[in-house]
Amino acid sequence: xxxxxxxxxxxxxxxxxxWTLHEETITRTFTFEDFAEAIGFVTRVGVAAERxxxxxxxxxxxxxxxxxxxxxxxxxxxxRDVELAARIDSFVD
Amino acid sequence: xxxxxxxxxxxxxxxxxxWTLHEETITRTFTFEDFAEAIGFVTRVGVAAERxxxxxxxxxxxxxxxxxxxxxxxxxxxxRDVELAARIDSFVD
Numbered sequence: 001x002x003x004x005x006x007x008x009x010x011x012x013x014x015x016x017x018x019w020t021l022h023e024e025t026i027t028r029t030f031t032f033e034d035f036a037e038a039i040g041f042v043t044r045v046g047v048a049a050e051r052x053x054x055x056x057x058x059x060x061x062x063x064x065x066x067x068x069x070x071x072x073x074x075x076x077x078x079x080r081d082v083e084l085a086a087r088i089d090s091f092v093d
Numbered sequence: 094x095x096x097x098x099x100x101x102x103x104x105x106x107x108x109x110x111x112w113t114l115h116e117e118t119i120t121r122t123f124t125f126e127d128f129a130e131a132i133g134f135v136t137r138v139g140v141a142a143e144r145x146x147x148x149x150x151x152x153x154x155x156x157x158x159x160x161x162x163x164x165x166x167x168x169x170x171x172x173r174d175v176e177l178a179a180r181i182d183s184f185v186d
Contacts (some may be wrong), residue, residue, distance in 0.1 A: 059153075
């Protein structure tokens with residue numbers, strides 16, 4: 001699994017504007033009605049992450065969930081990150 | 094609900110050494126076998142938190158979960174924090 005090129009990263013940023021590209025990570029913050037909704041989302045993300053064995057960093061602040069993705073094993077963003085991000089987007093968008 | 098006094102905070106820190114007291118927050122990091130175990134724990138914490146309508150900040154890093162508790166509404170640590178911390182401890186200790 002190779003690290004995405006700059007044009008590939010730019011293409012992702014354009015097609016998924018809710019995610020913020022920062023060097024070799026992508027981040028998105030999701031806001032829900034309340035904590036219970038946020039935990040429900042995290043559980044769903046957890047199952048999706050486990051399915052592809054690729055795990056975002058997850059920060060929960062009451063009704064807000066921030067996910068950060070990178071591929072630690074290769075030290076950068078890969079197809080795994082953008083595919084999981086797109087999958088997670090499909091839960092809410 | 095009043096803010097805990099310094100002796101009350103010190104008593105909690107002594108009786109719950111796995112938690113770190115930092116000004117008006119308490120924090121504990123829990124390490125599990127893997128991500129699935131960590132998510133399972135977060136779900137359990139989520140249900141316990143919702144039950145008392147008091148919600149920790151939750152950071153998930155693969156198999157590691159960090160919880161931070163404070164009572165935002167009164168700007169400090171209260172009985173609610175130490176009671177929820179003790180309940181969460183009962184899940185793992």
